[in-house]
Amino acid sequence: xxxxxxxxxxxxxxxxxxxxxxxxxxxxxxxxxxxxxxxxxxxxxxxxxxxxxxxxxxxxxxxxxxxxxxxxxxxxxxxxxxxxxxxxxxxxxxxxxxxxxxxxxxxxxxxxxxxxxxxxxxxxxxxx
Amino acid sequence: xxxxxxxxxxxxxxxxxxxxxxxxxxxxxxxxxxxxxxxxxxxxxxxxxxxxxxxxxxxxxxxxxxxxxxxxxxxxxxxxxxxxxxxxxxxxxxxxxxxxxxxxxxxxxxxxxxxxxxxxxxxxxxxxxxxxxxxxxxxxxxxxxxxxxxxxxxxxxxxxxxxxxxxxxxxxxxxxxxxxxxxxxxxxxxxxxxxxxxxxxxxxxxxxxxxxxxxxxxxxxxxxxxxxxxxxxxxxxxxxxxxxxxxxxxxxxxxxxxxxxxxxxxxxxxxxxxxxxxxxxxxxxxxxxxxxxxxxxxxxxxxxxxxxxxxxxxxxxxxxxxxxxxxxxxxxxxxxxxxxxxxxxxxxxxxxxxxxxxxxxxxxxxxxxxxxxxxxxxxxxxxxxxxxxxxxxxxxxxxxxxxxxxxxxxxxxxxxxxxxxxxxxxxxxxxxxxxxxxxxxxxxxxxxxxxxxxxxxxxxxxxxxxxxxxxxxxxxxxxxxxxxxxxxxxxxxxxxxxxxxxxxxxxxxxxxxxxxxxxxxxxxxxxxxxxxxxxxxxxxxxxxxxxxxxxxxxxxxxxxxxxxxxxxxxxxxx
Numbered sequence: 001x002x003x004x005x006x007x008x009x010x011x012x013x014x015x016x017x018x019x020x021x022x023x024x025x026x027x028x029x030x031x032x033x034x035x036x037x038x039x040x041x042x043x044x045x046x047x048x049x050x051x052x053x054x055x056x057x058x059x060x061x062x063x064x065x066x067x068x069x070x071x072x073x074x075x076x077x078x079x080x081x082x083x084x085x086x087x088x089x090x091x092x093x094x095x096x097x098x099x100x101x102x103x104x105x106x107x108x109x110x111x112x113x114x115x116x117x118x119x120x121x122x123x124x125x126x127x128x
Numbered sequence: 129x130x131x132x133x134x135x136x137x138x139x140x141x142x143x144x145x146x147x148x149x150x151x152x153x154x155x156x157x158x159x160x161x162x163x164x165x166x167x168x169x170x171x172x173x174x175x176x177x178x179x180x181x182x183x184x185x186x187x188x189x190x191x192x193x194x195x196x197x198x199x200x201x202x203x204x205x206x207x208x209x210x211x212x213x214x215x216x217x218x219x220x221x222x223x224x225x226x227x228x229x230x231x232x233x234x235x236x237x238x239x240x241x242x243x244x245x246x247x248x249x250x251x252x253x254x255x256x257x258x259x260x261x262x263x264x265x266x267x268x269x270x271x272x273x274x275x276x277x278x279x280x281x282x283x284x285x286x287x288x289x290x291x292x293x294x295x296x297x298x299x300x301x302x303x304x305x306x307x308x309x310x311x312x313x314x315x316x317x318x319x320x321x322x323x324x325x326x327x328x329x330x331x332x333x334x335x336x337x338x339x340x341x342x343x344x345x346x347x348x349x350x351x352x353x354x355x356x357x358x359x360x361x362x363x364x365x366x367x368x369x370x371x372x373x374x375x376x377x378x379x380x381x382x383x384x385x386x387x388x389x390x391x392x393x394x395x396x397x398x399x400x401x402x403x404x405x406x407x408x409x410x411x412x413x414x415x416x417x418x419x420x421x422x423x424x425x426x427x428x429x430x431x432x433x434x435x436x437x438x439x440x441x442x443x444x445x446x447x448x449x450x451x452x453x454x455x456x457x458x459x460x461x462x463x464x465x466x467x468x469x470x471x472x473x474x475x476x477x478x479x480x481x482x483x484x485x486x487x488x489x490x491x492x493x494x495x496x497x498x499x500x501x502x503x504x505x506x507x508x509x510x511x512x513x514x515x516x517x518x519x520x521x522x523x524x525x526x527x528x529x530x531x532x533x534x535x536x537x538x539x540x541x542x543x544x545x546x547x548x549x550x551x552x553x554x555x556x557x558x559x560x561x562x563x564x565x566x567x568x569x570x571x572x573x574x575x576x577x578x579x580x581x582x583x584x585x586x587x588x589x590x591x592x593x594x595x596x597x598x599x600x601x602x603x604x605x606x607x608x609x610x611x612x613x614x615x616x617x618x619x620x621x622x623x624x625x626x627x628x629x630x631x632x633x634x635x636x637x638x639x640x641x642x643x644x645x646x647x648x649x650x651x652x653x654x655x656x657x658x659x660x661x662x663x664x665x666x667x668x669x670x671x672x673x674x675x676x677x678x679x680x681x682x683x684x685x686x687x688x689x690x691x692x693x694x695x696x697x698x699x700x701x702x
Contacts, residue, residue: 028369030367030368030369035367035368035369035370036368036369036370037369037370040369040370046630047576047578051576051621051622051623051630051631052623052625052629053630054627054628054630056167057335058167058171058172058173058176058334058335058336059172059176059177059334059335060334060335060372060373061177061373061374061463061464061465062463062464062465063176063177063262063263063463063464064171064172064176064177064334065171066167066168066171066172077464079370079464080370080464080465082370098305098627098628099305099627099628100628102628105168105171106168106169106282107168107169107170107171107270108168108169108170108270108273108274108280108282109280109282
């Protein structure tokens, strides 16, 4: 099972091909990679081939959308897409790429200068 | 890697519903508030995966001007919760939830959160409560916290509470984006980190629920309560891997009141031996225990589960199901998946192999109804806490819990911060906290953290599943102690990358796993009877003896178990 990864590292996109061995006997509880998700494959690849491989994963059921990636050219949720031979995996949006397949998806992120404490009770305006 | 000299009034650890509700209320009370989240706020935590809505008595809904069952009182809600919990609940917490949730649902109305009113609610004696999807709830609460002026620190894995003497003065952790180990100072800290079920292999919960909150709290002097109690959701898929842990068969079956049949490998409907009246529609703790017992006694399916069958039902019932369901589309899209292949198999007459999956931490940080942990400056709310649900949780009660406890914790923390803010807040444990957090990163050769993580989740599966024995618990305790001495200090990172170093994060999760599993095993070993989620195969008889809570404290560097009798201040045990 061959995966073609495009990873964002040190400010540029770099290709990395990973050939996954047959999954039987790997402790994944699966006989074929077709029954596993892209997330499971990335998890396995980080553990065995590429310790610094960055990927995001939370709910594993297509709800949180944290694992959004470009898969075979389309932005999809990695936890819900079954693996196939020759699959292409890239950051969802190169402009938002942070590290490998991880992209900026924060809903609440402030500009760093604003993230500091020190607003005292007196200075704080009541919301609304 | 520097210490900040200024402090937040309130730091909330966790950005799920409990944390965001706490943050909102602390902010409303005038506090500066920082929500610290291991992942992204609104894209992580268990709230998103929740489908249960919010339990609330019909009486309380009617008080809000909504149409609901008038005969459903707060007293009935309290009674259902305690009976389902096998009388192991902390009744003070339950009373606080059933009487407080009305005001909180009123706030959801004010916030414009859309919900529907339940007609039926599994396990409840009334069609009690409201339905709002977890995704919608999380989205709305994220918006409300942002509008209230809450600040956020995301991708921050909290590892150690900072202390000065006995007081908690903040938190130290790993910024996963940058690899910085940072200290965040706050006058009051709220633990809302959720449960610890990601330490089990088959689970419904998201990846990040590894129990850092429980570990940090007990090491700071708080007490963990009933940690042996983990709720398992019956009838989840174990295979294929991409569907592992999905509760779709449970939803298409018993949870929705659909009479699918559970069978063992002999085709026997084994629920008859547990609850001949309700059968598959019995409470979740009983169905899980029954399924696990079949497997334990050698009557399971080939992949270690049991069979769930719809074959006796006409296909029409399956075909009509999506039209009654709020979560399943007409073409069988559910959550992120197309379930058509599974449904086709069911309609062809095949049974589906299902197994109980770790779903909810019933045990956790001990709090009173004011969400105090007993540690100055430290509060806790939501699934991170214990004893609200006793030995089994009813559907929707987690939603009620997070709203009520979240508000109480936010207000209490804001009030506490006002009392505390003049005090000296420099931590006296910073050095040790820092060292423990960077230790795995500084070690180059040793054990890869994922290997230990795998071992620990297997240990949890074999000793802390729905069915336990003295022997399996004792073996796991020995194995865990061995791993703590031999493997934990040997954890090493294989890469020097600072950004998103998964080995490092995994190693820190292992630290939490040891506390969670050791506490659960201590509780499970000491509780020598079967009750709710804790079924002892070596003590199967119905238990009517005195009930105690398992209390775990950190004493001279060791986790030690004590007990205290369960109190019945609102509802006497028959």
